[in-house]
Amino acid sequence: MNGAGKLALYTLGCKLNQAESDALKQEFELRGWEIVPWRSPADLTIINTCTVTNQADAKSRNIIRQAVASSPKGKIAVIGCFAQLNSKAVEAIPGVHLILGTHEKNRLFDYLPHLKEKPLIVLDQAVSQYEESSFTSSSSRTRAFLKIQDGCDYHCRYCIIPQARGPALSRSFESSLTEAAKLVQQGYKELILTGINLGTYSYQGKKLLDILRELTQIEGLERLRISSVEINTIDDEMLNFLSENHKIMPHLHLPLQSGCDATLQRMGRRYSTALFREKIETLRRKIPDIGLGTDLIVGLPGETDEEFAATESFIREMAFAYLHIFRYSIRKNTAAATMPDQIDERVKKDRAARMKMLSQRLRTAFAEKMIGKSMDILWEEAKNGHLSGWTPNYIRIQAPGAEDLINTIQKTSIKSARNGQLWGELI
Ligand code: SF4
Structure with a gap:
């Protein structure tokens, strides 16, 4: 497969998978590909899979079958955790052309020219170094994921993630900060730190707190959100920093x-x-x-x-x-x-x-x-005269407002709540 075409992409599973898919999508767009809605016929369909539970396995299989049915003439690539640990099950589904493991998916573009009818299968072997991906990811026009860590060494007794994603590996301190600065320059106001076990970040003596300190110094970065962190990795120093730094979202x-x-x-x-x-x-x-x-x-x-x-x-x-x-x-x-x-x-x-x-x-x-309080909202989308976004403490919120307020932070008064969502008015 050579050159650009139409791409359909489906993501299952965790925030990190989402971040990696968003990064891939952006890279395809940069290379001239058109992203089409899921189930539209496409030249290439990618399914970024998950294997955290039986339900995730079953859903991964269903989505692969859906992709084959929607694009019988296109190529189908199955990547990620389910592909890594269940390649035989994926291979058994007729119509799949490429199966890549969790780290191999970073080399997807290298494999595209070599797709044949019989699936090409490349799984991760032992990975001992953090895999730098050249792809940058955004979750919306206003917030971008910043991946700084992958894998896990905890081996909780029920968990398959260490088998699927390998040992805990951290992105270099410099590369993490460089990408953050680049994203801020591109206009993103909020960065979401992602990893499998973020609290174990460790690169040449630098820990998660060091990276948080440096990131919050970046001029133009308004907000930093920590996606998920194990409680035992939060010490008093970290607690104090989280509570004192106004750029870290509550x-x-x-x-x-x-x-x-x-x-x-x-x-x-x-x-x-x-x-x-x-x-x-x-x-x-x-x-x-x-x-x-x-x-x-x-x-x-x-x-x-x-x-x-x-x-x-x-x-x-x-x-x-x-x-x-x-x-x-x-x-x-x-x-x-x-x-x-x-x-x-x-x-x-x-x-x-x-x-x-x-x-x-x-x-x-x-x-x-939250009713009666006022909060600074980073508005993300506008539709029919209504803005929508997330509060700093992560509740969906809407307010009347125009499109030109997207990617601006506005003080907003919280007026009402329904089904766990908020309605407000700009002050
Ligand atoms: S810390 Fe999370 S990813 Fe690591 S083994 Fe435990 S549940 Fe799995």
Whole structure:
């Protein structure tokens, strides 16, 4: 395959996958490709896959089949975590031309001229150095992802990510700062730091706090958002910095996974509920309106009704702003796969549904607490005379306003809340 054409792209999974797909999309556009909506016929269709649960595997397979049906004459490339760990399953789907592992996807353009009917399969071998990608990524016209880390060494007992993405690797300090400065020059007002386990960032003695300090010095950068960070990597120095630096957005995604100490221990997590509670209390004392989101796994082997109830009550107590809920599923070659007392699917579904309802209640309550306050909003889009964006503490907001206010920060008064979203008026 040579030259430009039409590209369709679908992304499953985490923020890092999203960031990597956005970067790819931009690179294709720079090379003259036209991006077409999903399920439109395309010369090339890319599916950036996920394998974090059984549901993610099933969805990855379905989306690949959809792509083949939508573009029977085009080429199909399947990349990312599901491709890396399940290449045989992908190869078995007729119509796939290219299968690339999680790091190999950075070399996608090298493989395009060599596509034949029989799929070309290139998976990651042992990766020991952070893979610099020349692609820069943006999530919108106003916010851009900045990837500084990949992989994980924690090996939580249920998790397949270390197998799919390899060991924890950090981008060089200089390259991270250079890309940040470039993005700011391009006009982005907010950067979102991304990685698999950001708190373990380590490059020649420089840690996450060092990079945060440097990034907030960049002239023209208005806001910095930390996408997700493990609570045990946040020490007092970091807590103080987060609360004192006005460029850091008052929003953290802190994966809890379970609110029961026995379950956390079986998961192999590196904190107790007491530590989690203590850090959250400090964060709330120092940053009163901070938006705290979390990830949760229901149905780990051996999770009793009492353990689940302990999790429910801990989550209520922590009053998260939102929950991302996952039903546990057996992942090959993980310690939890062979644990006794696997939980029945119906029980997992029931627990997930209860958590979903709790999440909706928490989201609504958090949004309602913002009524009457005023906040600086970075407006991202405009439609039918209405602007939309996110509050600093990560709640969707709309207000009447014109398109020329996109990518500007405006003081906005919060007037009302509905279904976890806010409505405001520019001041
Ligand atoms: S910290 Fe645990 S859950 Fe998160 S990616 Fe690493 S091994 Fe997986």
